[in-house]
Amino acid sequence: METISEQRCFGGMQGFYRHESRACDGPMAFAVYVPPQAAHAKLPVLYYLAGLTCTPETFPVKAGAQRVAAQLGLILVAPDTSPRDTGIEGAIGDWEFGEGAGFYVDATRAPWSSRFRMETYVTEELPALIAENFPADGQRRGIMGHSMGGHGALTLALRHPGRYRSLSALAPICSPTRVPWGERRIFAMYFGEDRTEWRSHDACELLRDGARFDGEILVDQGGSDPFLQEQLRPEFLETACSETGQPLRLRMQAGYDHSYWFVQSFIEDHLRHHMQALRN
Amino acid sequence: METISEQRCFGGMQGFYRHESRACDGPMAFAVYVPPQAAHAKLPVLYYLAGLTCTPETFPVKAGAQRVAAQLGLILVAPDTSPRDTGIEGAIGDWEFGEGAGFYVDATRAPWSSRFRMETYVTEELPALIAENFPADGQRRGIMGHSMGGHGALTLALRHPGRYRSLSALAPICSPTRVPWGERRIFAMYFGEDRTEWRSHDACELLRDGARFDGEILVDQGGSDPFLQEQLRPEFLETACSETGQPLRLRMQAGYDHSYWFVQSFIEDHLRHHMQALRN
Numbered sequence A, B: 001m002e003t004i005s006e007q008r009c010f011g012g013m014q015g016f017y018r019h020e021s022r023a024c025d026g027p028m029a030f031a032v033y034v035p036p037q038a039a040h041a042k043l044p045v046l047y048y049l050a051g052l053t054c055t056p057e058t059f060p061v062k063a064g065a066q067r068v069a070a071q072l073g074l075i076l077v078a079p080d081t082s083p084r085d086t087g088i089e090g091a092i093g094d095w096e097f098g099e100g101a102g103f104y105v106d107a108t109r110a111p112w113s114s115r116f117r118m119e120t121y122v123t124e125e126l127p128a129l130i131a132e133n134f135p136a137d138g139q140r141r142g143i144m145g146h147s148m149g150g151h152g153a154l155t156l157a158l159r160h161p162g163r164y165r166s167l168s169a170l171a172p173i174c175s176p177t178r179v180p181w182g183e184r185r186i187f188a189m190y191f192g193e194d195r196t197e198w199r200s201h202d203a204c205e206l207l208r209d210g211a212r213f214d215g216e217i218l219v220d221q222g223g224s225d226p227f228l229q230e231q232l233r234p235e236f237l238e239t240a241c242s243e244t245g246q247p248l249r250l251r252m253q254a255g256y257d258h259s260y261w262f263v264q265s266f267i268e269d270h271l272r273h274h275m276q277a278l279r280n
Helices: A058-062 A066-072 A118-133 A148-159 A180-191 A195-199 A203-208 A228-232 A234-244 A260-278 B058-062 B066-072 B118-133 B148-159 B180-191 B195-199 B203-208 B228-232 B234-244 B260-278
Strands: A002-009 A012-021 A026-034 A043-049 A075-079 A136-146 A166-170 A217-222 A248-253 B002-009 B012-021 B026-034 B043-049 B075-079 B136-146 B166-170 B217-222 B248-253
Touching (some): A026 A058, A043 A148, A043 A260, A058 A075, A058 B058, A066 A075, A066 A260, A075 A118, A136 A148, A166 A260, A180 A195, A180 A228, A203 A234, A217 A234, A217 A260, A234 A248, A260 B002, B012 B066, B026 B058, B043 B118, B043 B148, B043 B260, B058 B075, B058 B260, B066 B075, B066 B260, B136 B148, B136 B260, B148 B203, B166 B260, B180 B195, B180 B228, B203 B234, B217 B260
Parallel strands (some): A136 A166, A217 A248, B043 B075, B043 B136, B136 B166, B166 B217, B217 B248
Antiparallel strands (some): A002 A012, B002 B012, B012 B026
């Protein structure tokens, strides 16, 4: 693991790092905020999955989460949104697909399957690296995300029961099999036409197929989000949770859009939601 | 005045705007955060002057100040650091001079004197525009800045007694006549060799020449700031304040550098410092 930079922030340290990933068969960058409490104890870790086009810098720079993490004693980890410089044809130039749009799945279709293995990266390889290099308590782990990363957080937590003690999302893509971002592009490209595979990466379908998260899921959604009607569809998640008995707290936030002006406005509530479950 | 964007943030509105500036003889961009309290009252305004290379986006995106402004009921205004697209030879390509490096002075030397008139812009034209277009109380005005903008805040407040009720700086250039950023470049280029003019844009010399700020000046300085020894020199300000009886609270913050990881770590203290003086 190579340190790109480490800088003091709210008494802790904001760092950016790079390493050779086995899962993604190439270099991956990520960000870690370590709060001041790490001098005295192993701390819980919150993974933040970002949305389309984002990098490991987006969340640390724009979300204003370090202040709260420094109060709570929470390590924040922000991976990249895909492998980079893959050289795969079609992987760059389209902001909704390929690099910057890994969708937190392990692609099964060539050529994507060789590099785009973000599920294994986020759920296995990166936590092992964090445990090895940071003062992290490997048993206390939460996951959240924004937009595509909200989809990632919901599906990874539902697909890997027991791996995450806390779960939340900001403006998540709630049911990718039924919206253009999933249907027409990502799933067809990363998985081909096997709709059974698609179904197992859709939070709503996972719930219907019996997956549960052991705890309440917190979701905030901006009421003036331009992607609300076509891509995000929180009402699908509400219905799926209601039908399956999955505890969900869905809050519609009037006037907010899809940006980090929205994310930063509610990030404190999310970190506190996670810390409730991660405290002990 | 043209609205570039307005987005909900912490219950208020983060906006970006553009207008034709008389002072700078061309278009100028700026950012304004209006907190939710503006629905009911005219609010005090805090001007934030950014450092070398920064734009009107830097402070809103990186400093995390909106959360505190929304608590306190404070309007935040962030101007650009110079006019842009001036076409003046030598105005771009050097991060320490020209565009992005206006130093908050009115240049007296051609060709800079036609466009680089940031002192008039920040102290007169922009406040008038803000009063006209936002729910601002024109009597309650504070000023702060970072690095070059810290120099700007200190000198503008000292040069315009009574215009600002509160003053603070983060890692300011304290005595530009005695450091490379001022001496060899800015002052020689914007003013020529007239050292009397230089002296009147140096916070320490202004104090020695009798200027006072009516209130305590708050200054935070990172102890691991790479510019500390050569360019910032807070000890010069400390000595000048001590010799002249100007109240100063200078806080050295161990381990912090010059970045917005530092700025965001102490921004809340600064906003609260300003609000003390701006409350009534």
